[in-house]
Amino acid sequence: MKAMNSFFVKSVLGTISMLFALSISAASVQDDMSREAIAERIKPLGKHYVAGESSAAEESSGPRSGQQVYDKYCTACHTSGVMGAPKRNNAADWQPRLDQGMETVLKHAVEGFNAMPPKGTCSDCSEEEIQAAINYMTEEI
Template structure:
């Protein structure tokens, strides 16, 4: 009888210990994998679109590299001799070439973010006084 009691007590102890060990193990796992912090990305709010750029701004930002020195035949800033043959084709043709690209002129020059109005303003700035 004593042996049966000892075995029953041992089995009960083992069962309680095993359940408790399992629970401690689950708690330990949860504790080990819980987040240690939170990521909060803060910064300035995005600025509202500034609208159309001035022709001079676009020229200085994207056009001056080629049109400042006449690279690959680019018409130079406010140079009548360079611009006359192009303007004889019509302003709309010049604008189309600037927007869509033509010969060595890449589409939109180097200003992929410029709107059609920005490109138009840049051309108007470059031909001012011609």
């Protein structure tokens, strides 16, 4: 009987200590259930952008400069002259185009012409940004 009582006491004490530990654990979990704590735990680790969409930073900062557009979208073709693209600040390449008038140059850049697709590779560029890129590519001519 004494052994049975000892077992019973140990079982009851073990159960009480386990419940006590769970209540402490539950309290700490409850502390972490605030809206701020949850928001912190589930916040995104990074951001992604889909091709053709501009980032919020680009949208909020206003129009991109000619150099920004050129560096990001135009440089691949207009640095080396791929498929007849006029190279930046190369008067021999640009003069025949500029002789047609800036309106025509802009129209060709926006609508596409020969191997150049509409707006080059910058589908989200405004006409003003395309014009700025043209100005950047021809500024020293």
